Amino acid sequence: MTELVYQQIIADLKKRIFAGEFPSLHLPDERSLAEQYSVSRSSVKRALTRMASDGIIFKKRGAGTFINPLYLKNESVFNYEEGSNLGVSDNFQMNGQRPQIKVLNFEVIRPTEEIQRDLFLHPDDFVYKIDRLRLFDDKPFMIETGYIPIKILPSLSLKKIEGSIFNYVEQAFGQTVSKSFLSIFAEPSTKLDQQLLNLTPTEPVGVMEGIFFLNNGTPFEFSRMRLHYQYMKYNTFVSVSN
Amino acid sequence: MTELVYQQIIADLKKRIFAGEFPSLHLPDERSLAEQYSVSRSSVKRALTRMASDGIIFKKRGAGTFINPLYLKNESVFNYEEGSNLGVSDNFQMNGQRPQIKVLNFEVIRPTEEIQRDLFLHPDDFVYKIDRLRLFDDKPFMIETGYIPIKILPSLSLKKIEGSIFNYVEQAFGQTVSKSFLSIFAEPSTKLDQQLLNLTPTEPVGVMEGIFFLNNGTPFEFSRMRLHYQYMKYNTFVSVSN
DNA sequence: TAGTGGTCTAGACCACCGA
């Protein structure tokens, strides 16, 4: 697959960590690892920096590099770092159940200035506006409105948006959706929310809105998702500065 | 303050971005920036990589480096990337306003099994249970319940929890709170929420709950935060694999 | 004080994008 040096090091170190090769939770120092793998120290450092930002290890200047004990005990929580895609079906746990999609509306429009800016469009570019209701085991859980430039996906069709658009892009162009910038907040439900998501007036919706990017950095979609509050559970690992 | 080359570059580029120096959202290429700042390309690259992982910019191989339009739109909300700490006052934008803390309850209890597991405690360890109401410009916006092992902070006092616990830990032990696992979701407000946060029955709360870690990897606190929905806006930049 | 991770340089070659 990928043969990048630092990715090989990451893969190998993960394997060795799970094999219990470091019972003290103390990894070899960077210079030794560089020698072991016959690479430069910079490449080792790059690998370790990645692993640290994933929460697998942490580094202590002057002391060494250590395995995060939670990584061993709580491996499942870390599994998100394996995913190759940011799509709904990957982010929401729908274990074996049937995710369904009901297309509410599908049209081509002139984007607002806001959308233009968010997706780096010219004033004369057009976008698809796609409204979909997503169900899960026959229960609606999310209203999704997406805007996608037609120049990125000129061949989109009603048929295709009844399935996963992200998967379609991956198959058709070999580009994965691997970055997103989202705002997450909550709101009282509107009449429409209540109707489509089977909510009572006191029950809220969770809102997630933002931009999805392709692997190559192209802004791909602006999306606004309104979720039944019981189905919105967003998990994050945050690490600041260092 | 900090004189690191790449941090200076980051600071300067942010300034220039906000000054509107790049209306096309297209930054100069790495080699030009290296020349402008009289540093190596590696240092520029390090700065840009940091900014990209913060979601400020994104890079497109073969094309260039671009400003994330949401960064400009959302500027105030991005401020969390300035903090050296994950605390409330750093995560929520309280520009010049007065954050206040009102202690509702402070006691030592035997942790539930769930808390034991989350904080990696033994059955005979005790924890502080701390209930606080946080206000912002005299308006309550968050009810916070925290559990902290007494063995980590044996000297905690009522006085100390009237201020930032994270800052106290930093001053007293030189450990920053720099990592967290959080779940984020929404709920209808309870009677207590409505009373403390000035909410009507149809207005919801945002909930953020999870574990905060010290720099060295020690699980430090389990926290459950119930926020006035208008004050919860969580921005995340997610990047998988690459 | 010895050893560790952190930063920085200078230069090389590769992979990709767009005109």
Add this chain to the structure above:
DNA sequence: CGGTGGTCTAGACCACTAG
């Protein structure tokens, strides 16, 4: 095709931690 970001090397010096 030229220009861009991505990866990697080799080596230097600094800042911190621990014995």
